[in-house]
Amino acid sequence: MAFINNETLNVFKQKANQLVNRTFDKHINLAVTGLSRSGKTAFITSFVNQLVNENSQSKLDFFNVIHQGRFIAAKRVPQKSLHVPRFAYEKSMSAFTQEPPSWPEPTHGISELRLAIRYQPKDSLLKFATDTATLYVDITDYPGEWLLDLPLLNQTFEEWSEATNLLLTESVRHEKSQPLIDKINQLDPFEIVDEEKLAELATEYTQLLLHFRHEMGLSVIQPGRFILPGDLENAPILQFFPYTNFKSIDINRYQNADDNSLIGMLRARYIEYKERVVKAFYKEHFINFDRQIILADCLTPLNSGPDSFKDLQHALNLIMESFNYGKSGIFTRLFSPKIDKLLFAATKADHVTPEQHEHLTSLLNQLVHQSKHQLNFDEIPMATLAIASVKSTKSGMGNYQGTQIPVIQGRKVGDEQLMTLFPGTVPAKIPSSEFWQNKPFNYVSFAPFQSVTENQALPHLRMDQVLEFLLGDKIK
Ligand SMILES: Nc1nc2c(ncn2[C@@H]2O[C@H](COP(=O)(O)OP(=O)(O)OP(=O)(O)O)[C@@H](O)[C@H]2O)c(=O)[nH]1
Ligand SMILES: [Mg+2]
Structure with a gap:
């Protein structure tokens, strides 16, 4: 043994x-x-x-x-x-x-x-x-x-441009977008591209997206990489914009447009963006x-x-x-x-x-x-x-006009003062138009x-x- x-x-x-x-x-x-x-x-x-x-x-x-x-x-x-x-x-x-x-x-x-x-x-x-x-x-x-870029994979440049044009001309975005749309619509899409001009307009489009997100609190931002470019900052692959005047151009001519024309280059960059940026993210990560x-x-x-x-x-x-x-x-x-x-x-x-x-x-x-x-x-x-x-924040009860109501207390971002408040009621369902009428919510950004x-x-x-x-x- x-x-x-x-x-x-x-x-x-x-x-x-x-x-x-x-x-x-x-x-x-x-x-x-x-x-x-x-x-x-x-x-x-x-x-x-x-x-x-x-x-x-x-x-x-x-x-x-x-x-x-x-x-x-x-x-x-x-x-x-x-x-x-x-x-x-x-x-x-x-x-x-x-x-x-x-x-x-x-x-x-x-x-x-x-x-x-x-x-x-x-x-x-x-x-x-x-x-x-x-x-x-x-x-x-x-x-x-x-x-937010995934749907692009199913859209041609033409389809994406039309959908974006629709979004940009909707009430909330319209006023801010109009000057850029006017500039784009004045361009001859079939002329040999001026790359600097294209880059300039792409920057303007990016500024518009940044404004929508950070100044107006909007969420639908496309292409998503434009506001968060990471290591692609200033790369030509992020230099394009929707062409907002498709209704006035001959579609056959568009389809045969050279990559050196303005519209041809916009299309080529859009396709490249989908391949190298959108698909790459899904495939690699x-x-x-x-x-x-x-x-x-x-x-x-x-x-x-x-x-x-x-x-x-x-x-x-x-x-x-x-x-x-x-x-x-x-x-x-x-x-x-x-x-x-x-x-x-x-x-x-x-x-x-x-x-x-x-x-x-x-x-x-x-x-x-x-x-x-x-x-x-x-x-x-x-x-x-x-x-x-x-x-x-800390939560507790506070006295409001003789009644006890739930409150929170916190330090407001930017000033060290303690604030106590009842910020309002959160709707349990997607709010109806009445909800918005009486400025329902008072959001204060609190510091840790x-x-x-x-x-x-x-x-x-x-x-x-x-x-x-x-x-x-x-x-x-
Ligand atoms: N009161 C409170 N505020 C929070 C909390 N988490 C985030 N915030 C606020 O939201 C802000 C953004 O939070 P981040 O964690 O930086 O958000 P992020 O998604 O990483 O933002 P980006 O990196 O810019 O995309 C913070 O600066 C805070 O003001 C939280 O748990 N409580
Ligand atoms: Mg972060």
Whole structure:
């Protein structure tokens, strides 16, 4: 009979452990998106911060692995893709740790971060073989504007130009767009192109898009890369614009137009943009995502008014098309993505009093559901939550004309003064025209409430429910 001494047994156990560990380590690609300023940077920072500081006051009761005492630790580890910029976690955290704390700077383009989460598996068989397992989470932050480009893949330059012309001449965009449309319409589309003139008009079109987004709070921005060019800034591939006078040109002549003519060059760049920018994003990145969270700031458009809100609705419809890959022609043709869970989060919920959160969730749900009707969704489980990645207000009751009403208190961005207010009621459904008549909502942008140290967990609302939905089933 073979004799196994303790040392051999230990080596054997170690080897078995390594083997099983290797087998049971799991991996997930989690994508985070939302239109600009929707709260992506704050969200990822808080997501990571909650996990790496799990033992210091983080409140994650709804995250089962923690609730069941199986969570061991989480840490940041070097990211997988070396060609994608790193998500600047330290820089973002330093905004929250300074005195007084502030919000992180806006970011541009795509970035990545990898987290390793060690935990004790629940499964007894697995537990017998190994004490711990690791879940690697690759988190990608990318602009939601990039998803607004998907419909371009199904449109010719002519179709896109006509659709854009229609959008630009609609009431809300009309006034600002008219001067550029006038300039475009004066051009001879078949003359040999003056590249400098073309670049000038493309810049003007980009300025217009930036104005729509940042000054008017509109959401439908196409092409999405124009306002978030990343490393393509000033590249000719981003120098084109919709031709707004198709109705007055001979279509045969257009079809035969040379690439050196103005219209030919616009068309050639549009086609190149679809190939090298839009398709490339879907093929290089989107195809690898396992799970997606879409952040939506519904409160700013509610505050800005009906046009802005309607535009958010339209943008969400366009964004949803990227998840309609079951039967969609574009996707069957190009590739098959594998996203198996989709979470919609209404961000900045700490801007409203707690009893309004339910309304906020159901409002976002309606926005999403509306487009779900129009699309053929495969069975992707979806959920909707109202969250605050970094809770920046306190809630309580206040006295208003002798009655107790719910209020929030926070520090207004830009001045250090504390404000207490009832910001208004969030409609539980897509608001009707009456809703807009009495300026229903008073949105105040709040600064982070109090600074934390690097090793402290940030205050939040429902980040634990986010974690459970996105990771819970992978960490059993
Ligand atoms: N009160 C509150 N405000 C938030 C929260 N998250 C984000 N904000 C506000 O929203 C702004 C934008 O947040 P970011 O996280 O930078 O948004 P982003 O989507 O990364 O923005 P870009 O990088 O510019 O696309 C912040 O500067 C804050 O003013 C939150 O949880 N609570
Ligand atoms: Mg950002």
